Amino acid sequence: MASSVFWVSLCVFALALSISSASEDSHVLGYSPSDLHSEPKLLSLFEAWNLKHGKHYTAAQRLEKSRRFHIFRENLMRIDAHNKKEGSTFKLGLTRFADLNQEEFKQSRRLGLKLPVHRLGSLRHHSNRKPAPSSIVNDLAGSVDWRSLGAVTSVKDQGMCGSCWAFSATGAIEGANAIATGSLVSVSEEELVTCSSASGCDGGLMDEAFEWVINNGGIATEETYPYSSYSGISAACNTGLEEQYKSVSIDGYADVTPYSEEALMEAVSKQPVSVAIEASAWDFQLYAEGVYNGTCSSDPYDINHGVLLVGYGSDNGVNYWIVKNSWGSSWGDGGYIRMIRNGSPFGICAIHSLSSYPLKHASTAPAIAAIAES
CATH class of the missing domain: 3.90.70.10 (Cysteine proteinases)
Known part of the structure; x- marks a missing residue:
């Protein structure tokens, strides 16, 4: 258990480093299609997104964090599905509102x-x-x-x-x-x-x-x-x-x-x-x-x-x-x-x-x- 936590944390740290310079040029956090098929990668992406937008969760807020992660994942799936459409004139991305469902927004x-x-x-x-x-x-x-x-x-x-x-x-x-x-x-x-x-x-x-x-x-x-x-x-x-x-x-x-x-x-x-x-x-x-x-x-x-x-x-x-x-x-x-x-x-x-x-x-x-x- 401890080793898996360490590995996820290491992935988060590496991902944060990889986006640190890009975030200066890119206003919306990017993602890789491979992120959608891996729970550790999705968690790492979510952590990187939280870091980018200054969101922090305490241990007592773990249920709320889990809820936000699930909404984030659902939005990412919709984003990816839209971006794969042929002929679309616009792209979607992990904007600052990616952890909100539509009604919350x-x-x-x-x-x-x-x-x-x-x-x-x-x-x-x-x-x-x-x-x-x-x-x-x-x-x-x-x-x-x-x-x-x-x-x-x-x-x-x-x-x-x-x-x-x-x-x-x-x-x-x-x-x-x-x-x-x-x-x-x-x-x-x-x-x-x-x-x-x-x-x-x-x-x-x-x-x-x-x-x-x-x-x-x-x-x-x-x-x-x-x-x-x-x-x-x-x-x-x-x-x-x-x-x-x-x-x-x-x-x-x-x-x-x-x-x-x-x-x-x-x-x-x-x-x-x-x-x-x-x-x-x-x-x-x-x-x-x-x-x-x-x-x-x-x-x-x-x-x-x-x-x-x-x-x-x-x-x-x-x-x-x-x-x-x-x-x-x-x-x-x-x-x-x-x-x-x-x-x-x-x-x-x-x-x-x-x-x-x-x-x-x-x-x-x-x-x-x-x-x-x-």
Whole structure:
């Protein structure tokens, strides 16, 4: 018994060493097909995954660890089965959520969009209606990526707080401000979570965040008012900071015409856009790379997550959106996901259903605005 424990521990140590340098370059832990047919290798892989994500279990938590291992193994089998499919445009991997089943993931407060029924009530009645193609779309660039134009901050992590709406809104504000001023400034999600009239970690809407920033006369920077709601517990609003620091302001906001791929393309060609999606599908949870065309719902009544649309493009004839998430860089492709542009009214994961962006007037002629207009 002691020798077998030593052998498993040695395997874990060797595997940890083998991934230590790779983990700097790879955000999602890799696996070998041979791992699926060996219990010691599966255990070693699970231990390496726990190490990568900073998860530790005490002796008293052995039953919980065993449960997590079984879920991890089941997810790995599904990942491998999907990745063996011919013709799939995306791959799955051992993301940071690989030890959660789908129901646990739905309940983990990694989402947080509150469904605005008053705005979505008429969408289903237009599910078969496609708007006339805009002539403006014909004049758009073949691809847009606001990351390369200096209008997108690094990937952030909302943690166990249902604050996706705040991260989506700040991302759009950061982009609008960068384009208008030429300066990329990271702004505070924590201020929105704790000081706005939204429900903090219990969810909210991007438009409500924009309205609060306008009425407040601005928002503090991330450095001034850092995020502290990662655990899901929000502190009270720091009124001193909130009143003193209004570093970035916006002049208004606009909603994108719903159920229109063309309208959304036109909007994101000008700046990053806040969008709502349905993000609780198991293959979205485990997405690693490629152009996602998975099992998420495209019903606008199922949207549950706010993210940031930062561009669009094509890969071998497959059109896609570029989406920045708020689940850290150890999910997806460094925190991003490419989602198929399929021409349907609601779009993949209902991405066409609820989109908006802040308005910011340029006071000078900054470099980013000049690039965007060229």
